[in-house]
Amino acid sequence: MREITYRQALNEALAEELERDPDVFLMGEEVAEYNGAYKVSQGLLERFGANRIIDTPISENGFAGMGIGAAMVGLRPVVEFMTFSFSLVAFDQVVNNAPNMLTMSGGQFNVPITFRGPNGPAHQLGATHSHATECLYANFPGLKICTPATPRDAKGLLKTAIRDNNPVLVLEAELLYSSKGMVEPPDEDLLIPLGQAEVKREGSDVSIICYAQTVPLALNAAQQLEEEDISAEIIDLRSIKPLDEQAIFNSVAKTHRVVIVEQDRPFCGVGAEISYRIQKNIFDELDAPVLRVSQEDVPMPYNERLEKAVLPNMERLMAAVKKVCYS
Amino acid sequence: MQQAERDEVEMLSLMLLVRRFEERASQQYQSQKIGGFCHLYIGQEAVVVGAAAATRPDDYFITAYRDHAHALVKGTSANACMAELFGKETGCSKGLGGSMHFFDRKNHMYGGHAIVGAHVPLAVGMAFASKYRGEDRVTLCFFGDGAINQGAFHEALNLAALYKLPVLFICENNLFAMGTSVQRSTSLKQIVDRAEGYDIPADIVDGMNFREVRDKMAEIVGSIRKEPHPAFIEARTYRYRGHSMSDPASYRTKDELEKYRLDDPIIRLRAQLTREGKLTNEQFDKIDREAKEAALASVKFAEESAEPPLDKLYDYTFVNGSKR
Numbered sequence: 001m002r003e004i005t006y007r008q009a010l011n012e013a014l015a016e017e018l019e020r021d022p023d024v025f026l027m028g029e030e031v032a033e034y035n036g037a038y039k040v041s042q043g044l045l046e047r048f049g050a051n052r053i054i055d056t057p058i059s060e061n062g063f064a065g066m067g068i069g070a071a072m073v074g075l076r077p078v079v080e081f082m083t084f085s086f087s088l089v090a091f092d093q094v095v096n097n098a099p100n101m102l103t104m105s106g107g108q109f110n111v112p113i114t115f116r117g118p119n120g121p122a123h124q125l126g127a128t129h130s131h132a133t134e135c136l137y138a139n140f141p142g143l144k145i146c147t148p149a150t151p152r153d154a155k156g157l158l159k160t161a162i163r164d165n166n167p168v169l170v171l172e173a174e175l176l177y178s179s180k181g182m183v184e185p186p187d188e189d190l191l192i193p194l195g196q197a198e199v200k201r202e203g204s205d206v207s208i209i210c211y212a213q214t215v216p217l218a219l220n221a222a223q224q225l226e227e228e229d230i231s232a233e234i235i236d237l238r239s240i241k242p243l244d245e246q247a248i249f250n251s252v253a254k255t256h257r258v259v260i261v262e263q264d265r266p267f268c269g270v271g272a273e274i275s276y277r278i279q280k281n282i283f284d285e286l287d288a289p290v291l292r293v294s295q296e297d298v299p300m301p302y303n304e305r306l307e308k309a310v311l312p313n314m315e316r317l318m319a320a321v322k323k324v325c326y327s
Numbered sequence: 328m329q330q331a332e333r334d335e336v337e338m339l340s341l342m343l344l345v346r347r348f349e350e351r352a353s354q355q356y357q358s359q360k361i362g363g364f365c366h367l368y369i370g371q372e373a374v375v376v377g378a379a380a381a382t383r384p385d386d387y388f389i390t391a392y393r394d395h396a397h398a399l400v401k402g403t404s405a406n407a408c409m410a411e412l413f414g415k416e417t418g419c420s421k422g423l424g425g426s427m428h429f430f431d432r433k434n435h436m437y438g439g440h441a442i443v444g445a446h447v448p449l450a451v452g453m454a455f456a457s458k459y460r461g462e463d464r465v466t467l468c469f470f471g472d473g474a475i476n477q478g479a480f481h482e483a484l485n486l487a488a489l490y491k492l493p494v495l496f497i498c499e500n501n502l503f504a505m506g507t508s509v510q511r512s513t514s515l516k517q518i519v520d521r522a523e524g525y526d527i528p529a530d531i532v533d534g535m536n537f538r539e540v541r542d543k544m545a546e547i548v549g550s551i552r553k554e555p556h557p558a559f560i561e562a563r564t565y566r567y568r569g570h571s572m573s574d575p576a577s578y579r580t581k582d583e584l585e586k587y588r589l590d591d592p593i594i595r596l597r598a599q600l601t602r603e604g605k606l607t608n609e610q611f612d613k614i615d616r617e618a619k620e621a622a623l624a625s626v627k628f629a630e631e632s633a634e635p636p637l638d639k640l641y642d643y644t645f646v647n648g649s650k651r
Binding site (some may be wrong): 025036051054056058059061062063064065066069070071072073074075077092093096097099101102103104105107108109110120134140142144166282 | 387391419420421422423424426430431432437438439440442443445446447449450451452453454455456457459479481482483485486489490537572642643644645646647
């Protein structure tokens, strides 16, 4: 194991899959000559050439559809959205063409495409550049969605996504690109299954369900809570769809209290679905209502202090945990 | 009969198969055997049959929702087509697609797409894959006059020209996007001028003339095979029925319809072949009868086929496994 950044982990995943399978190619805005808007594709053009690392014009709908068409005839495109906020321009392609093709064709055409890029709020990017799109895409049958929070998860999930024969969204986070973590060496083919959560920290008093950007927040909170004699178990979902229900239920059966901390907006957010499933399946294990900590239900303001108030933060998370612990 | 003549008679048979199939589908829709939307290709036969005559079986075809003819000319059986309209599991899309989503992987028919213009980027991706693999295959992307104003169409044309992809864009201009004429929707004087904006070579063909369609497409497809690049054809055609089965087509006059009926592509090719001594009346009657029989037989096949089973409802959302 060696310590690398989340960005390097993604770069390694791309390079390994490009090397391994000639049908894999990468396309998106600035991925080639610019080495990636966030440098995720650094060095790939030089190594794999312009036929496989392709700069696109600003045409999200066009190049998303182009990727889907190429996937229909058996190539394995990795399409980068500079941010998933821009994927909304390609919404029709991502939710109509990619996930429906298999059904509409009676099973003839699967679409082995990976859409990846940063997702969710960053720093003061304003209302149109801060979307957490996981809950939008999660509503469409036929898409798989993962949200890696650590370098190891980023590498393992992206590799798995590229090899999956279905459309997979890999929702990264710009604010995590420079974060560091331990990852297996490159000669070990690191594959992490989709639909598998991970207990990032064991605990006994409360389950904190989190994913992507809220994972570091939850881990910090767990540290602070320990000093206040509350033992928090941190469940990193890693995938939104398929959802690892069992991991959630196992934890709740142990702790009997749940807080879901999510980077999206509250209405129809991911936590709403999880809350429903918890109370439906293991109601008897709950000693308190399920609480959610999410963004405030407003378009994201630019001002720094206001943005901090909108985002799920330590203050609100701690308050929610204490509430379910009745302390 | 010479090969070329036999081929033309075969193509006439194919046009008749499309015509008689669509007429049968219309009747079945009125009998409520077919649900949802049903968009008929009647009158436009020369365009897709001309395209089939100008291309190889392994060239890719992709189109919008007026797609029954495209499947038939690529080799999907009339039985599988009618069964799909009836929603049966023997349909070309196992009853899961319906009229707007005919697919046939084996015969290189890539749909059947219902969102106007949304399949044009798919076609560009398919052409990209051909070039990526070093094939001399050509992708033929069909769409109507309504699609040329959709954003996806514009993005796709730019990508095709930028990357020099082997795709032939074919606008089946039947003068109306549902009830809206080209003059009322499009800022240009001619649809073909859209291609100029993307530096894509473009031609106009008389879409009611099989030979003109075939010859022009063959020439263009040949040049694309030699050197990958996109091209654009505006095929001027006419649909003798409404936009769909739900459309009484009150936006055009009876006189206009009558005028275009005189251009019937089937009557024209028949007249040409007859005049040239390549087709007798008896031969025509025979191939027309065969087309009618095939259309009728497809109804029986569809009626007798089973519905897709409920317990397979979740089987077509994902495929299992990953590559290697």
